[in-house]
Amino acid sequence: MNVSDLLTEAYDRLPDLVRAAVDGLSPEQLRHQPGPGANSIGWLVWHLTRVQDHHIADLLDADQVWVSGDWAGRFGLAASPDDTGYGHSAAEVAAVRPESAQALIDYYEAVAARTGSLLAGLGPADLDRVVDEAWDPPVTLGVRLVSIAEDDLQHVGQAAYVRGLIEAG
Incomplete structure (x- = not known):
């Protein structure tokens, strides 16, 4: 398996996880906070999508999906x-x-499509390219892509957990 296929395999699991966390929930359930100051399902999925959108746009030197349409309006932001x-x-x-x-599914799928286009055709040497020199050591493309996937997986798991709390009553 090559680098592009490996990363694509990891990222291609996220859309189904996002859908499973939110599909069929009402707007009220999406906004439900299981405790004071706790993150809602809607916030968790919005946040993981925003982080991926922000970072991938930066890697592509392109505008974020978030600002390219009425995404913000669909979230009241x-x-x-x-x-x-x-x-x-x-x-x-x-x-x-x-x-x-x-709205959460559509936004995530739009961002995931862009991410997929970045991942297609990546080779091993691409992963060593420094993409952020503000850190010590500087962050490479490989490290950034793993960081995005790790952040997304944690947050979608949290969203699934909150969904379980809601469904348990």
């Missing part, structure tokens, strides 16, 4: 390319209000 959810207060978490589960 402004189309700020800098707002990925990092450091959100409880009030900011509660302000992420997806209009539906489909």
Whole structure:
């Protein structure tokens, strides 16, 4: 298996996990916070998608999917390319209000399609390219792609857990 196929295999698992976490939930269920200041399913899936969108756009030197259409409006937010959810207060978490589960699925699928185009054809040497010199050691493309996948997998797992709490009553 080559590098491109391996990364594609990992990232191609995420759309089904996102769908399983949100499909069939009402807007109220998507906004449900299981405790004071806790993250809702809607916020978790929005955040993991925003992080992937932000980082992949940076790697492609392109605009984010988030600012290319009415995505922000479907979440009750402004189309700020800098707002990925990092450091959100409880009030900011509660302000992420997806209009539906489909809004989360559609946004994630749009971002995943762009990610897939980046992954297609990557070779081993591509992974060593430095993409962020602000860290010590500098971050390579390979490290960044693993970091995005790891962050997404953690958050989609958290969303699935919150869904289980909702369904358990």
